[in-house]
Amino acid sequence: MEHHAIQKVYGAYSDIYDALFKRFFYPRIKHAINYMDIKPGDRVLDVGVGTGLALSEYPKFCTVVGIDLSTAMLKKAKEKIDENSYSNIKVLSMDAMKVGFDDDSFDKVFISHVVSVVPDPYMVMDEVKRVCKANGQIVIVNHFKSRNRIVEAGEKFLNPICERIGWSNDLCLNEFIKRSGLNVYKKYMLKKIDFWHILFATNNKSSAGSDVASYTRLDTVSTEPPF
Numbered sequence: 001m002e003h004h005a006i007q008k009v010y011g012a013y014s015d016i017y018d019a020l021f022k023r024f025f026y027p028r029i030k031h032a033i034n035y036m037d038i039k040p041g042d043r044v045l046d047v048g049v050g051t052g053l054a055l056s057e058y059p060k061f062c063t064v065v066g067i068d069l070s071t072a073m074l075k076k077a078k079e080k081i082d083e084n085s086y087s088n089i090k091v092l093s094m095d096a097m098k099v100g101f102d103d104d105s106f107d108k109v110f111i112s113h114v115v116s117v118v119p120d121p122y123m124v125m126d127e128v129k130r131v132c133k134a135n136g137q138i139v140i141v142n143h144f145k146s147r148n149r150i151v152e153a154g155e156k157f158l159n160p161i162c163e164r165i166g167w168s169n170d171l172c173l174n175e176f177i178k179r180s181g182l183n184v185y186k187k188y189m190l191k192k193i194d195f196w197h198i199l200f201a202t203n204n205k206s207s208a209g210s211d212v213a214s215y216t217r218l219d220t221v222s223t224e225p226p227f
């Protein structure tokens with residue numbers, strides 16, 4: 001989706017987003033953040049923080065910066081920060097494809113339900129790798145194109161509608177990992193049949209993406225949750 005469409009669509013969603021999506025999104029967000037290795041003093045970047053569904057999950061001993069393009073979504077996140085006095089969390093209006101932080105500013109990065117919304121997920125991943133420290137943790141929760149041919153055909157058919165209502169459903173998981181050059185050490189779904197994957201990766205700064213090594217590693221990655 002292009003920037004103006006994102007502003008328009010997510011501006012319209014902001015008031016009803018939690019009521020519509022919390023029941024689907026929150027369990028995976030909660031799970032993923034709870035399994036992140038966040039240590040006291042860590043700086044965490046939440047890319048596309050939206051209404052701040054994830055904010056209640058971050059421990060008080062880390063500092064969190066949430067960025068988003070939509071001012072209406074950010075307003076909701078800000079309300080949660082104020083209501084709950086999350087003094088360790090701030091949110092900023094910022095394009096995830098052009099992040100205004102110095103290199104190596106964060107220890108951990110969390111990205112939920114965003115890489116299939118942005119115009120270019122690989123520009124986002126380049127920025128994420130740049131602002132995250134070497135070997136820092138990058139955790140992604142997202143829907144990826146199904147590997148079941150029938151489901152994939154249905155997704156393809158529905159994609160033009162999905163793009164109008166806020167996301168695309170044709171992002172391929174293997175291609176995403178390969179092109180973003182992430183060192184994914186764990187990938188799984190919370191249920192046997194699920195629409196969303198959870199990826200745990202380390203920031204492989206030296207990889208420019210599309211390298212064969214990171215692609216090959218995929219075959220050795222477990223698809224089981226870490227418990």
Ligand SMILES: C[S@@+](CC[C@H](N)C(=O)[O-])C[C@H]1O[C@@H](n2cnc3c(N)ncnc32)[C@H](O)[C@@H]1O
Nearest residue numbers: 010048049050053068069070073095096112113
């Ligand atoms: C589906 S929502 C996900 C929000 C939240 N991460 C969650 O899981 O509930 C996608 C969010 O990505 C934001 N977004 C889309 N493109 C963006 C960009 N280029 N930079 C920053 N945020 C963006 C949208 O404004 C929206 O808030």
